[in-house]
Amino acid sequence: MAKYAVPRGTKDILPDETALWQRLESACRRVFGLYNYGEIRTPIFEATDLFARSIGVSSDIVSKEMYEFKDRKGRSLTLRPEATAPVVRAALENNLIGPDKLTKLYYIGPMFRYERPQAGRQRQFHQAGVEVFGSADPLVDAEIILLNLQLFQELGLNDLSVNLNSVGCSVCRPDYRQKLKEYFHDKVKKMCADCLNRYETNTLRILDCKEAGCQAALEGAPAAVASLCPECLAHFQAAIKTLDYQQVNFVVNKRLVRGLDYYTRTTFEIIAPSLGAQNAISGGGRYDGLVETLGGKPTPAAGFAVGMERVITLMTNDAVPAGQTARMGRQECLMTNEGDIILYLVTLGEEAKKLGFDQLVKLRKKGISAEIDYLGRSLKAQLKTADRLGVKYVYIIGEAELKQGQGILKKMATAEQKEIKFDSLEEEIKL
Ligand code: HAM
Numbered sequence: 559m560a561k562y563a564v565p566r567g568t569k570d571i572l573p574d575e576t577a578l579w580q581r582l583e584s585a586c587r588r589v590f591g592l593y594n595y596g597e598i599r600t601p602i603f604e605a606t607d608l609f610a611r612s613i614g615v616s617s618d619i620v621s622k623e624m625y626e627f628k629d630r631k632g633r634s635l636t637l638r639p640e641a642t643a644p645v646v647r648a649a650l651e652n653n654l655i656g657p658d659k660l661t662k663l664y665y666i667g668p669m670f671r672y673e674r675p676q677a678g679r680q681r682q683f684h685q686a687g688v689e690v691f692g693s694a695d696p697l698v699d700a701e702i703i704l705l706n707l708q709l710f711q712e713l714g715l716n717d718l719s720v721n722l723n724s725v726g727c728s729v730c731r732p733d734y735r736q737k738l739k740e741y742f743h744d745k746v747k748k749m750c751a752d753c754l755n756r757y758e759t760n761t762l763r764i765l766d767c768k769e770a771g772c773q774a775a776l777e778g779a780p781a782a783v784a785s786l787c788p789e790c791l792a793h794f795q796a797a798i799k800t801l802d803y804q805q806v807n808f809v810v811n812k813r814l815v816r817g818l819d820y821y822t823r824t825t826f827e828i829i830a831p832s833l834g835a836q837n838a839i840s841g842g843g844r845y846d847g848l849v850e851t852l853g854g855k856p857t858p859a860a861g862f863a864v865g866m867e868r869v870i871t872l873m874t875n876d877a878v879p880a881g882q883t884a885r886m887g888r889q890e891c892l893m894t895n896e897g898d899i900i901l902y903l904v905t906l907g908e909e910a911k912k913l914g915f916d917q918l919v920k921l922r923k924k925g926i927s928a929e930i931d932y933l934g935r936s937l938k939a940q941l942k943t944a945d946r947l948g949v950k951y952v953y954i955i956g957e958a959e960l961k962q963g964q965g966i967l968k969k970m971a972t973a974e975q976k977e978i979k980f981d982s983l984e985e986e987i988k989l
Protein backbone atom coordinates (compact mmCIF):
# COMPACT_ATOMS: atom_id res chain seq x y z
CA MET A 559 0.00 0.00 0.00
CA ALA A 560 1.21 3.52 -0.76
CA LYS A 561 2.62 5.33 2.23
CA TYR A 562 0.87 8.60 1.47
CA ALA A 563 -2.67 9.22 0.31
CA VAL A 564 -4.05 12.11 -1.69
CA PRO A 565 -5.36 14.79 0.75
CA ARG A 566 -9.00 14.39 1.74
CA GLY A 567 -11.33 16.14 -0.69
CA THR A 568 -8.79 16.20 -3.52
CA LYS A 569 -8.28 13.86 -6.45
CA ASP A 570 -5.58 12.77 -8.84
CA ILE A 571 -6.71 13.08 -12.42
CA LEU A 572 -5.15 10.14 -14.22
CA PRO A 573 -4.39 9.77 -17.93
CA ASP A 574 -7.63 7.87 -18.57
CA GLU A 575 -9.56 10.88 -17.46
CA THR A 576 -7.35 13.74 -18.61
CA ALA A 577 -8.54 13.25 -22.19
CA LEU A 578 -12.03 14.17 -21.02
CA TRP A 579 -10.67 17.18 -19.15
CA GLN A 580 -8.87 18.36 -22.25
CA ARG A 581 -12.09 18.08 -24.25
CA LEU A 582 -13.92 20.12 -21.63
CA GLU A 583 -11.20 22.75 -21.45
CA SER A 584 -10.99 23.16 -25.19
CA ALA A 585 -14.79 23.45 -25.50
CA CYS A 586 -14.66 26.21 -22.86
CA ARG A 587 -11.91 28.05 -24.68
CA ARG A 588 -13.69 27.72 -28.01
CA VAL A 589 -17.09 28.90 -26.79
CA PHE A 590 -15.72 31.68 -24.56
CA GLY A 591 -13.64 32.88 -27.52
CA LEU A 592 -16.72 32.79 -29.74
CA TYR A 593 -18.35 35.30 -27.38
CA ASN A 594 -15.26 37.52 -27.32
CA TYR A 595 -13.91 36.67 -23.85
CA GLY A 596 -10.13 36.71 -23.36
CA GLU A 597 -8.31 34.49 -20.89
CA ILE A 598 -6.93 35.81 -17.61
CA ARG A 599 -4.80 33.79 -15.17
CA THR A 600 -4.55 35.02 -11.61
CA PRO A 601 -2.53 33.60 -8.70
CA ILE A 602 -3.81 30.62 -6.73
CA PHE A 603 -3.64 32.63 -3.50
CA GLU A 604 -4.61 36.19 -2.66
CA ALA A 605 -4.76 38.42 0.42
CA THR A 606 -7.44 36.96 2.73
CA ASP A 607 -9.13 40.33 2.99
CA LEU A 608 -9.97 40.30 -0.73
CA PHE A 609 -12.32 37.35 -0.21
CA ALA A 610 -13.69 38.55 3.12
CA ARG A 611 -14.68 41.90 1.60
CA SER A 612 -16.18 40.52 -1.59
CA ILE A 613 -17.80 37.18 -0.72
CA GLY A 614 -18.88 38.47 2.71
CA VAL A 615 -17.66 37.65 6.23
CA SER A 616 -20.90 35.95 7.16
CA SER A 617 -20.96 33.67 4.09
CA ASP A 618 -20.16 29.97 4.64
CA ILE A 619 -17.21 30.27 2.27
CA VAL A 620 -15.48 32.97 4.31
CA SER A 621 -16.57 31.92 7.78
CA LYS A 622 -15.97 28.19 7.47
CA GLU A 623 -14.33 27.12 4.25
CA MET A 624 -11.24 29.18 3.55
CA TYR A 625 -7.78 27.68 3.26
CA GLU A 626 -6.14 30.53 5.07
CA PHE A 627 -2.48 30.66 6.03
CA LYS A 628 0.20 33.07 7.11
CA ASP A 629 3.29 33.50 4.97
CA ARG A 630 6.75 33.83 6.49
CA LYS A 631 6.24 37.54 6.99
CA GLY A 632 2.98 36.95 8.86
CA ARG A 633 0.69 38.14 6.03
CA SER A 634 -2.70 36.42 5.87
CA LEU A 635 -3.21 34.72 2.52
CA THR A 636 -5.95 32.39 1.26
CA LEU A 637 -6.11 29.78 -1.48
CA ARG A 638 -8.77 31.17 -3.78
CA PRO A 639 -12.23 29.71 -3.07
CA GLU A 640 -13.51 31.31 -6.29
CA ALA A 641 -12.16 33.57 -9.00
CA THR A 642 -14.54 36.51 -9.35
CA ALA A 643 -12.88 38.60 -6.63
CA PRO A 644 -9.35 37.83 -7.92
CA VAL A 645 -10.41 38.75 -11.47
CA VAL A 646 -11.84 42.08 -10.26
CA ARG A 647 -8.63 42.71 -8.31
CA ALA A 648 -6.47 41.93 -11.34
CA ALA A 649 -8.65 43.91 -13.74
CA LEU A 650 -8.45 46.96 -11.47
CA GLU A 651 -4.74 46.62 -10.86
CA ASN A 652 -4.00 46.33 -14.58
CA ASN A 653 -6.46 49.01 -15.69
CA LEU A 654 -8.51 46.58 -17.72
CA ILE A 655 -11.77 48.10 -16.52
CA GLY A 656 -12.64 51.63 -17.47
CA PRO A 657 -15.49 53.99 -18.12
CA ASP A 658 -17.13 53.48 -21.48
CA LYS A 659 -15.35 50.17 -21.87
CA LEU A 660 -16.66 46.62 -22.04
CA THR A 661 -14.21 44.07 -20.67
CA LYS A 662 -14.77 40.34 -21.07
CA LEU A 663 -12.54 37.87 -19.27
CA TYR A 664 -12.52 34.12 -18.69
CA TYR A 665 -10.54 31.73 -16.52
CA ILE A 666 -10.06 28.03 -15.99
CA GLY A 667 -8.41 26.64 -12.90
CA PRO A 668 -8.49 25.10 -9.42
CA MET A 669 -10.40 26.56 -6.48
CA PHE A 670 -10.24 25.54 -2.81
CA ARG A 671 -12.96 25.29 -0.20
CA TYR A 672 -12.76 23.41 3.08
CA GLU A 673 -16.11 21.67 2.69
CA ARG A 674 -17.32 18.25 3.81
CA PRO A 675 -16.30 16.07 0.86
CA GLN A 676 -19.02 14.03 -0.83
CA ALA A 677 -20.01 13.07 -4.36
CA GLY A 678 -19.71 16.25 -6.43
CA ARG A 679 -18.15 18.26 -3.63
CA GLN A 680 -14.40 18.47 -3.19
CA ARG A 681 -11.92 20.62 -1.33
CA GLN A 682 -9.92 21.24 -4.47
CA PHE A 683 -12.17 21.53 -7.51
CA HIS A 684 -12.00 23.31 -10.84
CA GLN A 685 -14.02 26.09 -12.34
CA ALA A 686 -14.26 27.62 -15.79
CA GLY A 687 -15.87 31.01 -15.62
CA VAL A 688 -16.47 34.32 -17.35
CA GLU A 689 -16.77 37.88 -16.08
CA VAL A 690 -18.02 40.86 -18.06
CA PHE A 691 -17.49 44.41 -16.83
CA GLY A 692 -18.93 47.74 -17.88
CA SER A 693 -22.56 47.21 -18.82
CA ALA A 694 -25.78 47.05 -16.84
CA ASP A 695 -27.73 46.08 -19.96
CA PRO A 696 -30.03 43.10 -19.26
CA LEU A 697 -28.90 41.73 -22.64
CA VAL A 698 -25.59 41.00 -20.91
CA ASP A 699 -27.42 38.86 -18.32
CA ALA A 700 -29.07 37.03 -21.21
CA GLU A 701 -25.76 36.71 -23.06
CA ILE A 702 -23.98 34.94 -20.22
CA ILE A 703 -26.84 32.47 -19.76
CA LEU A 704 -26.96 31.78 -23.50
CA LEU A 705 -23.19 31.34 -23.51
CA ASN A 706 -23.35 28.92 -20.59
CA LEU A 707 -26.07 26.91 -22.32
CA GLN A 708 -24.20 26.83 -25.61
CA LEU A 709 -21.16 25.43 -23.80
CA PHE A 710 -23.23 22.66 -22.19
CA GLN A 711 -24.95 21.95 -25.49
CA GLU A 712 -21.61 21.58 -27.23
CA LEU A 713 -20.61 19.10 -24.57
CA GLY A 714 -23.73 17.09 -25.30
CA LEU A 715 -25.27 17.60 -21.84
CA ASN A 716 -29.00 17.00 -21.66
CA ASP A 717 -31.87 17.45 -19.22
CA LEU A 718 -30.60 20.61 -17.60
CA SER A 719 -32.72 23.20 -15.90
CA VAL A 720 -32.03 26.90 -15.65
CA ASN A 721 -33.02 28.49 -12.33
CA LEU A 722 -33.32 32.26 -12.29
CA ASN A 723 -33.98 34.90 -9.68
CA SER A 724 -33.33 38.54 -8.92
CA VAL A 725 -31.94 39.52 -5.54
CA GLY A 726 -32.41 43.24 -6.15
CA CYS A 727 -29.98 46.00 -5.28
CA SER A 728 -28.88 48.03 -2.28
CA VAL A 729 -32.10 50.04 -2.57
CA CYS A 730 -34.62 47.18 -2.45
CA ARG A 731 -32.69 44.42 -0.67
CA PRO A 732 -33.03 45.91 2.85
CA ASP A 733 -36.79 45.92 2.39
CA TYR A 734 -36.73 42.28 1.31
CA ARG A 735 -34.47 41.33 4.22
CA GLN A 736 -36.94 43.00 6.58
CA LYS A 737 -39.85 41.05 5.06
CA LEU A 738 -37.93 37.81 5.52
CA LYS A 739 -37.11 38.70 9.11
CA GLU A 740 -40.78 39.32 9.84
CA TYR A 741 -41.79 36.08 8.13
CA PHE A 742 -39.21 33.92 9.92
CA HIS A 743 -39.49 35.71 13.28
CA ASP A 744 -41.70 33.09 14.93
CA LYS A 745 -40.58 30.16 12.81
CA VAL A 746 -36.82 30.31 13.14
CA LYS A 747 -36.72 28.94 16.68
CA LYS A 748 -37.94 25.61 15.33
CA MET A 749 -35.46 25.62 12.44
CA CYS A 750 -31.87 24.30 12.33
CA ALA A 751 -28.90 25.95 14.09
CA ASP A 752 -27.57 27.32 10.77
CA CYS A 753 -30.90 29.02 10.04
CA LEU A 754 -30.97 30.49 13.51
CA ASN A 755 -27.52 31.90 12.97
CA ARG A 756 -28.33 33.15 9.46
CA TYR A 757 -31.46 34.85 10.72
CA GLU A 758 -29.18 37.31 12.50
CA THR A 759 -26.16 37.45 10.19
CA ASN A 760 -27.31 36.78 6.63
CA THR A 761 -31.08 36.44 6.48
CA LEU A 762 -31.37 35.79 2.75
CA ARG A 763 -29.22 32.68 3.08
CA ILE A 764 -31.91 30.96 5.18
CA LEU A 765 -33.66 30.35 1.85
CA ASP A 766 -30.78 28.12 0.80
CA CYS A 767 -31.16 25.68 3.73
CA LYS A 768 -31.37 22.05 2.65
CA GLU A 769 -32.39 20.59 6.06
CA ALA A 770 -35.57 18.53 5.75
CA GLY A 771 -36.99 19.98 8.96
CA CYS A 772 -36.75 23.55 7.63
CA GLN A 773 -38.45 23.01 4.27
CA ALA A 774 -42.04 23.61 5.39
CA ALA A 775 -41.14 27.04 6.78
CA LEU A 776 -39.21 27.92 3.63
CA GLU A 777 -42.10 27.09 1.32
CA GLY A 778 -44.17 30.10 2.26
CA ALA A 779 -41.32 32.63 2.46
CA PRO A 780 -41.83 35.87 0.50
CA ALA A 781 -40.17 36.07 -2.91
CA ALA A 782 -37.41 38.59 -3.64
CA VAL A 783 -39.05 39.55 -6.93
CA ALA A 784 -42.08 40.84 -5.03
CA SER A 785 -39.83 43.36 -3.23
CA LEU A 786 -37.83 44.62 -6.22
CA CYS A 787 -37.65 48.37 -6.79
CA PRO A 788 -39.08 49.53 -10.16
CA GLU A 789 -35.60 49.66 -11.76
CA CYS A 790 -34.65 46.14 -10.66
CA LEU A 791 -38.06 44.79 -11.67
CA ALA A 792 -37.76 46.34 -15.15
CA HIS A 793 -34.25 44.94 -15.45
CA PHE A 794 -35.37 41.44 -14.46
CA GLN A 795 -38.37 41.58 -16.82
CA ALA A 796 -36.13 42.65 -19.70
CA ALA A 797 -33.71 39.78 -19.04
CA ILE A 798 -36.60 37.31 -18.86
CA LYS A 799 -38.14 38.68 -22.05
CA THR A 800 -34.90 38.15 -23.96
CA LEU A 801 -34.48 34.63 -22.60
CA ASP A 802 -38.09 33.83 -23.50
CA TYR A 803 -37.57 35.19 -26.99
CA GLN A 804 -34.45 33.06 -27.35
CA GLN A 805 -36.52 30.05 -26.24
CA VAL A 806 -34.50 29.37 -23.12
CA ASN A 807 -36.33 27.06 -20.75
CA PHE A 808 -36.01 28.48 -17.29
CA VAL A 809 -37.87 28.63 -14.00
CA VAL A 810 -37.92 31.57 -11.63
CA ASN A 811 -36.79 30.08 -8.33
CA LYS A 812 -37.54 32.46 -5.50
CA ARG A 813 -35.15 30.57 -3.23
CA LEU A 814 -32.10 31.05 -5.43
CA VAL A 815 -30.02 33.45 -3.32
CA ARG A 816 -26.52 32.03 -3.97
CA GLY A 817 -23.79 31.60 -1.39
CA LEU A 818 -21.76 34.72 -2.15
CA ASP A 819 -22.84 38.13 -0.92
CA TYR A 820 -21.76 40.23 -3.89
CA TYR A 821 -24.73 39.49 -6.14
CA THR A 822 -27.22 42.13 -7.24
CA ARG A 823 -30.22 41.70 -9.54
CA THR A 824 -30.03 38.56 -11.73
CA THR A 825 -28.77 35.32 -10.20
CA PHE A 826 -28.89 31.96 -11.92
CA GLU A 827 -27.87 28.35 -11.58
CA ILE A 828 -27.93 25.54 -14.09
CA ILE A 829 -28.98 22.27 -12.52
CA ALA A 830 -28.40 18.70 -13.69
CA PRO A 831 -31.00 16.76 -11.63
CA SER A 832 -29.29 13.44 -12.44
CA LEU A 833 -26.34 14.44 -10.22
CA GLY A 834 -28.28 14.11 -6.97
CA ALA A 835 -27.57 16.38 -4.01
CA GLN A 836 -24.76 18.45 -5.55
CA ASN A 837 -26.54 19.13 -8.80
CA ALA A 838 -25.63 22.75 -9.64
CA ILE A 839 -23.22 22.55 -12.55
CA SER A 840 -22.83 26.31 -12.84
CA GLY A 841 -23.90 29.45 -11.10
CA GLY A 842 -23.53 33.16 -11.38
CA GLY A 843 -25.24 36.45 -11.89
CA ARG A 844 -24.83 40.17 -11.75
CA TYR A 845 -22.65 41.93 -9.19
CA ASP A 846 -22.91 45.64 -9.88
CA GLY A 847 -21.37 46.78 -6.58
CA LEU A 848 -18.26 44.62 -6.34
CA VAL A 849 -15.83 46.67 -8.42
CA GLU A 850 -16.55 49.71 -6.25
CA THR A 851 -16.28 47.65 -3.04
CA LEU A 852 -12.81 46.61 -4.15
CA GLY A 853 -11.69 50.17 -4.79
CA GLY A 854 -12.71 50.85 -8.39
CA LYS A 855 -15.21 53.27 -9.92
CA PRO A 856 -18.82 52.05 -9.91
CA THR A 857 -18.86 49.44 -12.71
CA PRO A 858 -21.69 47.04 -13.44
CA ALA A 859 -20.58 43.44 -13.92
CA ALA A 860 -21.87 39.91 -14.38
CA GLY A 861 -20.49 36.40 -14.75
CA PHE A 862 -20.74 32.74 -13.89
CA ALA A 863 -18.57 29.74 -13.16
CA VAL A 864 -18.97 26.12 -14.21
CA GLY A 865 -18.08 23.33 -11.78
CA MET A 866 -15.83 21.25 -13.98
CA GLU A 867 -15.80 18.03 -11.90
CA ARG A 868 -19.59 17.91 -12.04
CA VAL A 869 -19.57 18.45 -15.80
CA ILE A 870 -16.96 15.71 -16.20
CA THR A 871 -19.26 13.35 -14.28
CA LEU A 872 -22.07 14.17 -16.70
CA MET A 873 -19.79 13.78 -19.71
CA THR A 874 -18.80 10.36 -18.35
CA ASN A 875 -22.37 9.33 -17.59
CA ASP A 876 -23.70 10.51 -20.92
CA ALA A 877 -20.80 8.65 -22.54
CA VAL A 878 -20.43 11.04 -25.45
CA PRO A 879 -18.06 9.32 -27.88
CA ALA A 880 -14.75 11.06 -28.48
CA GLY A 881 -14.90 13.39 -31.45
CA GLN A 882 -18.61 13.91 -30.99
CA THR A 883 -18.41 16.03 -27.89
CA ALA A 884 -18.96 19.20 -29.77
CA ARG A 885 -22.31 19.44 -31.48
CA MET A 886 -20.71 22.14 -33.51
CA GLY A 887 -17.45 20.61 -34.65
CA ARG A 888 -14.35 22.71 -35.06
CA GLN A 889 -14.50 22.25 -38.82
CA GLU A 890 -17.96 23.84 -38.99
CA CYS A 891 -16.83 26.75 -36.93
CA LEU A 892 -15.88 29.87 -38.83
CA MET A 893 -13.85 31.15 -35.94
CA THR A 894 -10.14 30.99 -36.55
CA ASN A 895 -8.17 31.58 -33.38
CA GLU A 896 -9.60 32.22 -29.97
CA GLY A 897 -10.39 35.89 -29.72
CA ASP A 898 -10.70 36.42 -33.46
CA ILE A 899 -14.02 38.11 -33.92
CA ILE A 900 -15.40 37.85 -37.45
CA LEU A 901 -18.20 40.37 -37.32
CA TYR A 902 -19.22 43.39 -35.27
CA LEU A 903 -22.88 44.37 -35.13
CA VAL A 904 -23.20 48.14 -35.08
CA THR A 905 -26.66 49.10 -33.87
CA LEU A 906 -28.26 52.49 -33.46
CA GLY A 907 -31.18 52.76 -31.05
CA GLU A 908 -32.93 50.29 -28.76
CA GLU A 909 -34.97 48.54 -31.46
CA ALA A 910 -31.93 48.02 -33.66
CA LYS A 911 -30.02 46.67 -30.69
CA LYS A 912 -32.73 44.11 -29.92
CA LEU A 913 -32.68 42.93 -33.50
CA GLY A 914 -28.90 43.01 -33.57
CA PHE A 915 -28.79 40.85 -30.44
CA ASP A 916 -31.01 38.29 -32.15
CA GLN A 917 -28.63 38.23 -35.13
CA LEU A 918 -25.72 37.89 -32.72
CA VAL A 919 -27.28 34.88 -31.00
CA LYS A 920 -28.00 33.24 -34.38
CA LEU A 921 -24.43 33.74 -35.61
CA ARG A 922 -22.84 32.47 -32.42
CA LYS A 923 -25.07 29.40 -32.44
CA LYS A 924 -23.60 28.68 -35.85
CA GLY A 925 -20.08 29.08 -34.49
CA ILE A 926 -19.51 32.49 -36.04
CA SER A 927 -17.77 34.76 -33.57
CA ALA A 928 -19.48 38.11 -33.35
CA GLU A 929 -19.79 41.01 -30.95
CA ILE A 930 -22.21 43.88 -30.28
CA ASP A 931 -22.19 47.13 -28.34
CA TYR A 932 -23.69 46.96 -24.83
CA LEU A 933 -22.79 50.52 -23.88
CA GLY A 934 -25.15 52.52 -26.10
CA ARG A 935 -22.21 54.19 -27.83
CA SER A 936 -22.14 56.34 -30.95
CA LEU A 937 -21.69 54.96 -34.45
CA LYS A 938 -18.13 56.28 -34.47
CA ALA A 939 -17.22 54.66 -31.15
CA GLN A 940 -18.73 51.34 -32.23
CA LEU A 941 -16.79 51.41 -35.50
CA LYS A 942 -13.63 52.13 -33.53
CA THR A 943 -14.22 49.07 -31.34
CA ALA A 944 -14.84 46.96 -34.46
CA ASP A 945 -11.55 48.20 -35.83
CA ARG A 946 -9.70 47.43 -32.62
CA LEU A 947 -11.12 43.91 -32.63
CA GLY A 948 -9.79 43.47 -36.16
CA VAL A 949 -13.10 42.12 -37.46
CA LYS A 950 -13.60 41.08 -41.08
CA TYR A 951 -17.05 42.64 -41.28
CA VAL A 952 -19.27 45.17 -39.64
CA TYR A 953 -23.02 44.93 -40.05
CA ILE A 954 -24.81 48.21 -39.43
CA ILE A 955 -28.43 48.37 -38.36
CA GLY A 956 -29.92 51.85 -37.97
CA GLU A 957 -33.48 53.16 -38.07
CA ALA A 958 -33.71 53.13 -41.88
CA GLU A 959 -32.29 49.61 -42.15
CA LEU A 960 -34.68 48.39 -39.47
CA LYS A 961 -37.65 49.47 -41.58
CA GLN A 962 -36.25 47.79 -44.67
CA GLY A 963 -35.45 44.48 -42.96
CA GLN A 964 -31.82 44.70 -43.94
CA GLY A 965 -28.50 46.02 -42.72
CA ILE A 966 -25.35 47.37 -44.33
CA LEU A 967 -22.55 44.84 -44.49
CA LYS A 968 -19.11 46.36 -44.80
CA LYS A 969 -16.08 44.27 -45.64
CA MET A 970 -13.26 45.83 -43.69
CA ALA A 971 -10.39 44.82 -45.99
CA THR A 972 -11.87 46.50 -49.07
CA ALA A 973 -14.34 48.95 -47.48
CA GLU A 974 -16.88 47.51 -49.91
CA GLN A 975 -20.47 47.90 -48.65
CA LYS A 976 -23.73 46.24 -49.58
CA GLU A 977 -27.22 45.92 -48.23
CA ILE A 978 -27.93 42.47 -46.91
CA LYS A 979 -31.26 41.20 -45.63
CA PHE A 980 -31.24 40.05 -41.99
CA ASP A 981 -32.05 36.49 -43.10
CA SER A 982 -29.14 36.35 -45.53
CA LEU A 983 -26.38 37.63 -43.25
CA GLU A 984 -25.02 34.24 -42.25
CA GLU A 985 -24.92 32.97 -45.83
CA GLU A 986 -23.27 36.14 -47.05
CA ILE A 987 -20.37 36.11 -44.61
CA LYS A 988 -19.78 32.39 -45.07
CA LEU A 989 -18.99 33.02 -48.75
P1 HAM B 1 -20.37 29.07 -6.96
O1 HAM B 1 -21.83 28.80 -7.14
O2 HAM B 1 -19.84 29.11 -5.59
O3 HAM B 1 -20.10 30.44 -7.71
O4 HAM B 1 -19.55 28.01 -7.79
C1 HAM B 1 -19.84 27.75 -9.15
C2 HAM B 1 -19.88 26.26 -9.41
O5 HAM B 1 -18.67 25.65 -8.93
C3 HAM B 1 -20.99 25.51 -8.66
O6 HAM B 1 -22.21 25.59 -9.36
C4 HAM B 1 -20.45 24.11 -8.64
O7 HAM B 1 -20.71 23.45 -9.88
C5 HAM B 1 -18.95 24.32 -8.53
N1 HAM B 1 -18.50 24.10 -7.15
C6 HAM B 1 -18.57 24.96 -6.11
N2 HAM B 1 -18.06 24.40 -5.00
C7 HAM B 1 -17.64 23.16 -5.33
C8 HAM B 1 -17.01 22.08 -4.63
N3 HAM B 1 -16.70 22.20 -3.35
N4 HAM B 1 -16.72 20.94 -5.30
C9 HAM B 1 -17.04 20.83 -6.62
N5 HAM B 1 -17.62 21.81 -7.34
C10 HAM B 1 -17.93 22.96 -6.71
C11 HAM B 1 -18.87 31.05 -7.77
O8 HAM B 1 -17.84 30.54 -7.42
C12 HAM B 1 -18.91 32.42 -8.41
N6 HAM B 1 -17.56 32.98 -8.40
C13 HAM B 1 -19.47 32.34 -9.83
C14 HAM B 1 -19.54 33.67 -10.49
C15 HAM B 1 -18.71 34.15 -11.42
N7 HAM B 1 -20.42 34.61 -10.23
C16 HAM B 1 -20.16 35.68 -10.98
N8 HAM B 1 -19.09 35.41 -11.70
